[in-house]
Amino acid sequence: MIDMTAYRARVDEAAAEVRKKLPFAPRLGIILGTGLGALADEIDAAVSIPYDDLPHFPLSTVESHHGRLLAGTLAGAPVLAMQGRFHLYEGYSAHEVVFPVRVMGALGIDTLLISNAAGGMNPHFRRGDLMLLTDHINLQGHNPLEGPNVDAWGPRFPDMSEPYDLELRRIAEERALERGIKLQQGVYAAVVGPNLETRAEYRFLRQIGADVVGMSTVPEVIAARHMDLRVMAVSVITDECFPDALEPVTIEEVLAAAAEAEPNLTALMKAVVETVGAPVAG
Ligand code: HPA
Helix, strand or coil, X not given: CCCHHHHHHHHHHXXXXXXXXXXXXXXXXXXXXXXXXXHHXXXXXXXXXXXXXXXXXXXXXXXXXXXXXXXXXXXXXXXXXXXXXXXXXXXXXXXXXXXHHHHHHHCCCCEEEEEEEEEEXXXXXXXXXXXXXEEXXXXXCCCCCCCCCCXXXXXXXXXXXXXXXXXXXXXXXXXXXXXXXXXXXXXXXXXXXXXXXXXXXXXXXHHCCCCEEECCCHXXXXXXHHCCCEEEEEEEEEEECCXXXXXXXXXXHHHHXXXXXXXXXXXXXXXXXXXXHCCCCC
């Protein structure tokens, strides 16, 4: 069984190490998933901390070996961004996957903004579209809250009636509308991967109420909601997963679609940070 006392101590040690290197206390956390790489360039006066330089961060695999934390201001707001995340399909446990999220929580962020790549099953969605998550379905068979609860972080049985903050969603909708950015909304189903789904699996996922499917985000959202952080997440639809017209997809096509959507996703996230991070009036 996982030793949660030791896990919590590792989170606190890593957080203390990050805190030493930060010029300020971050308010917003950002997980720069696929399609959000360019947002890193928009963070001013960035302090860059490779995961490898921090104690207890999961050891990087090839895919995530550029992993690092970026600290700085984005649209005037103090942010801490994860460039590179951990996935279950790489062999990490759910606890390892959310380790950086726990560290950001320990550092005092109150809001977490997330991006990911996902396959679209809703027939109204097209490759390259952005989708604001309204809800999710956890089909990963794992949960970062497995094991004894850390009461200092949150309750044993956290509520999940509204994981994606309504106010942040309203802001995202408004900012997208102003900028002429098409923003779909829907439910994200999380699977382990790494293979893409069969036709029968896409049909099943659609029938149980999912609009898109991907291999990340849900563990991070569960850990964040456990700590009562406000969460917003956006998917880039990188492939069309219509079971009766399914075509083979390559990772190159997935990355190309993500790259195409990057300018809009970057603009949207920045606009949300501008609104959320602005000093409170009065
Ligand atoms: N399935 C699961 N994850 C994904 C997909 C998909 O079709 N596309 C991008 N990430």
